[in-house]
Amino acid sequence: MKLALGCIADDYTGASDLANTLTRAGLRTVQTIGVPSDKLELPDVDAVVVSLKSRSIEARLAVTRSRDADKWLRGRGAEHVLFKICSTFDSTDAGNIGPVMDALRGDSGDKIVLVTPAFPETKRTVYQGNLFVGPVPLNESPLKDHPLNPMHDSNLVRVLARQSKTKVGLVDLSTVVRGPEAVRSHLADLAAKGIGAAIIDAVFDLDLETIGAVALDHRLSVGASGIGLGLARALVAAGKGETDAGRSAQAPVGGPAACLAGSCSQATLQQIANAEESMAVLHLDPDRIVTGQDEIKRALAWAAQRITEGPILIASSSTPDQVAALQSRHGRDAAGHAIEQAMADIAEGLLQRGVRRLVVAGGETSGAVVDRLGIPGFLVGPEIAAGVPVLRAVGAREGEMVLALKSGNFGGPRFFNDALDLMH
Numbered sequence: 001m002k003l004a005l006g007c008i009a010d011d012y013t014g015a016s017d018l019a020n021t022l023t024r025a026g027l028r029t030v031q032t033i034g035v036p037s038d039k040l041e042l043p044d045v046d047a048v049v050v051s052l053k054s055r056s057i058e059a060r061l062a063v064t065r066s067r068d069a070d071k072w073l074r075g076r077g078a079e080h081v082l083f084k085i086c087s088t089f090d091s092t093d094a095g096n097i098g099p100v101m102d103a104l105r106g107d108s109g110d111k112i113v114l115v116t117p118a119f120p121e122t123k124r125t126v127y128q129g130n131l132f133v134g135p136v137p138l139n140e141s142p143l144k145d146h147p148l149n150p151m152h153d154s155n156l157v158r159v160l161a162r163q164s165k166t167k168v169g170l171v172d173l174s175t176v177v178r179g180p181e182a183v184r185s186h187l188a189d190l191a192a193k194g195i196g197a198a199i200i201d202a203v204f205d206l207d208l209e210t211i212g213a214v215a216l217d218h219r220l221s222v223g224a225s226g227i228g229l230g231l232a233r234a235l236v237a238a239g240k241g242e243t244d245a246g247r248s249a250q251a252p253v254g255g256p257a258a259c260l261a262g263s264c265s266q267a268t269l270q271q272i273a274n275a276e277e278s279m280a281v282l283h284l285d286p287d288r289i290v291t292g293q294d295e296i297k298r299a300l301a302w303a304a305q306r307i308t309e310g311p312i313l314i315a316s317s318s319t320p321d322q323v324a325a326l327q328s329r330h331g332r333d334a335a336g337h338a339i340e341q342a343m344a345d346i347a348e349g350l351l352q353r354g355v356r357r358l359v360v361a362g363g364e365t366s367g368a369v370v371d372r373l374g375i376p377g378f379l380v381g382p383e384i385a386a387g388v389p390v391l392r393a394v395g396a397r398e399g400e401m402v403l404a405l406k407s408g409n410f411g412g413p414r415f416f417n418d419a420l421d422l423m424h
């Protein structure tokens with residue numbers, strides 16, 4: 001197996017978003033959890049997305065893990081590696097996008113790296129280096145209240161420059177629309193000035209096709225699923241991939257179904273409110289979780305009484321005010337970590353009670369759950385919503401099971417029902 005494309009994703013939901021995009025564009029793709037062990041039997045694929053949980057950890061660790069993944073992918077023939085970050089550029093001034101990019105660029109030997117979180121299908125666009133989420137700049141979007149990486153600056157040239165050791169430039173839309181040659185020549189000018197990374201504007205998929213074609217001249221790029229789409233289209237145009245890339249992940253598994261929500265995004269809060277109309281919903285008490293009281297036992301007892309009757313949803317999610325109050329009482333990291341681990345405990349308990357169809361909302365939450373369940377990888381099935389596919393576990397100790405890992409902001413208002421409708 002010689003990979004046409006290697007990818008390193010900084011969280012698990014982001015990885016499944018990218019795996020979904022690549023599959024739909026025609027690349028046979030597998031998502032692995034961490035760098036795969038040699039024991040994991042991988043099907044014949046064009047792309048591997050190695051999922052890390054490196055978005056909000058110490059920068060030094062994120063760098064080491066990303067370099068290990070890069071080494072593994074390059075060892076399987078990947079000439080180009082995409083470092084997949086969030087389409088809302090989730091990071092802090094300490095990293096981790098800049099430090100990981102710097103390290104991977106050093107290893108790749110590239111003079112300059114293209115960077116764009118644009119993903120027009122989910123309304124993330126970049127213009128003059130500024131990231132827009134729908135109609136508003138990033139710093140006016142709900143991301144300003146993110147529990148772990150609040151985003152207060154929409155100018156990505158500035159944001160990345162604060163995190164990176166290299167100088168950061170811009171390739172603006174007026175250059176992108178003139179096509180690959182114009183972008184190449186602008187990048188050469190930037191590189192000649194010692195600029196090692198360029199934020200590149202993209203508003204439409206067509207812009208991403210231009211970017212993908214140019215990115216393939218290099219060994220590394222950084223971005224969200226949009227640049228993944230551009231890269232995949234360029235690779236398919238060059239004769240890689242297959243037309244029915246997602247078919248192997250579609251056989252039904254059956255069994256009880258459950259949803260877990262740890263995301264506190266506005267989208268997830270709305271989705272939980274809508275789910276209340278059609279399934280049993282338990283709202284966890286976050287204070288009781290953080291202070292170590294028996295909230296997990298209570299949740300599992302509640303679930304056991306209902307799970308054979310139909311799908312259930314268990315949520316820790318709260319409004320921004322409530323999140324801020326909890327964080328001020330217990331500290332941001334301690335609260336986040338305790339709740340993630342509680343979600344993982346609950347997921348484990350649900351599987352012991354027979355659940356084989358599991359939906360998880362929130363990137364960090366999904367990471368904690370999938371790690372605890374020890375699932376080594378996924379094949380990509382049908383798309384539930386933009387950026388969220390049905391995933392079929394590969395090599396799981398419980399055998400056949402399907403999951404959906406939803407990025408906090410993704411999915412329509414009835415996401416939980418939409419997911420379960422496709423998870424048979």
Ligand SMILES: Nc1ncnc2c1ncn2[C@@H]1O[C@H](COP(=O)(O)OP(=O)(O)OP(=O)(O)O)[C@@H](O)[C@H]1O
Nearest residue numbers: 262263286316318336339340362363364365407408
């Ligand atoms: N009620 C709560 N109060 C404070 N923190 C919470 C609460 N519920 C969940 N959390 C924590 O908030 C964080 C949510 O992050 P997570 O990545 O799961 O969701 P998200 O950021 O909305 O999703 P994504 O990263 O995919 O955009 C986790 O660390 C989670 O444990």
Ligand SMILES: O=C(O)[C@@H](O)C(=O)CO
Nearest residue numbers: 014017086087224363407
């Ligand atoms: O790019 C996105 O927005 C998502 O795939 C993600 O990474 C959110 O956690």
